[in-house]
Amino acid sequence: MAAVKIAFSDPPEIRSKHPADFQVEYMWISEVEFNGRLVSGVLLNEPDSLQSVHEGDHVSVKPSQIVDWMYSVQGEICGGFTIQAMRRHKEKAELKSHDSAWGLEFGTPGIVRLVPNNYLPESIQKKRTAIPELEGMAIQGDFKVIDGMEHPMSLNCRESFEQALASNPEMLFQDDDGGLSVLHTMTLAGSLDGVDVCLQHGADPNQKAANGLTPTVLAKGLGWKKVLARLEKAGGISG
Numbered sequence: 001m002a003a004v005k006i007a008f009s010d011p012p013e014i015r016s017k018h019p020a021d022f023q024v025e026y027m028w029i030s031e032v033e034f035n036g037r038l039v040s041g042v043l044l045n046e047p048d049s050l051q052s053v054h055e056g057d058h059v060s061v062k063p064s065q066i067v068d069w070m071y072s073v074q075g076e077i078c079g080g081f082t083i084q085a086m087r088r089h090k091e092k093a094e095l096k097s098h099d100s101a102w103g104l105e106f107g108t109p110g111i112v113r114l115v116p117n118n119y120l121p122e123s124i125q126k127k128r129t130a131i132p133e134l135e136g137m138a139i140q141g142d143f144k145v146i147d148g149m150e151h152p153m154s155l156n157c158r159e160s161f162e163q164a165l166a167s168n169p170e171m172l173f174q175d176d177d178g179g180l181s182v183l184h185t186m187t188l189a190g191s192l193d194g195v196d197v198c199l200q201h202g203a204d205p206n207q208k209a210a211n212g213l214t215p216t217v218l219a220k221g222l223g224w225k226k227v228l229a230r231l232e233k234a235g236g237i238s239g
Contacts, residue, residue: 002032006026006029008025009025021051022047025048026067027047027053028044035211036211039061070083075103077106078116081137085134085137088110110138111138112137113140114143129142151189153191172201175209183195199231216236
């Protein structure tokens with residue numbers, strides 16, 4: 001499960017007819033996709049008062065509307081900053097009821113996991129990094145170490161990805177339904193290994209997707225520094 005929380009508002013013409021209603025509602029979307037410009041997914045909540053969206057709608061929003069994110073690995077939640085802020089203030093019975101309703105394991109109230117604990121080196125599994133902007137909350141582990149880690153899926157899939165490209169090199173130049181090449185997809189995911197394999201097999205770091213963005217521009221906009229450096233080394237132009 002992966003979801004992001006979005007700040008939704010009705011358009012001005014609807015808000016003007018319902019001035020007493022909520023101006024903004026924060027709701028979760030699942031089945032998340034991102035093409036470099038818009039985040040898309042299915043709305044998981046029914047609004048209290050907004051008129052323009054409803055539970056089950058497929059929506060597309062700007063990344064600037066994201067206020068939170070979370071994903072689960074074998075039922076263990078990572079992310080969920082706003083949920084952990086709320087869990088900090090719940091009584092034990094309320095906490096149990098809340099977690100049971102989700103059917104997920106959120107861990108210690110107020111402590112946010114960025115990655116599952118077993119992804120972390122043992123030396124930092126018990127360490128916590130304070131979040132200055134969110135008083136009383138912390139990240140599980142050493143943030144600097146986590147920030148410098150390559151995602152395990154990126155590392156573990158390198159060999160099989162190389163084999164797939166070797167047996168079917170055409171896939172490198174085929175776009176998906178959203179108009180993204182494999183290199184675009186690997187760049188969006190921040191997969192250094194995936195990007196490196198694509199480039200070694202001849203992918204173009206300046207190829208434009210259907211939305212007009214190149215892998216190099218995407219990497220720069222998303223702050224994937226290692227990926228950006230690799231794309232620029234291959235001739236990618238980010239500006």
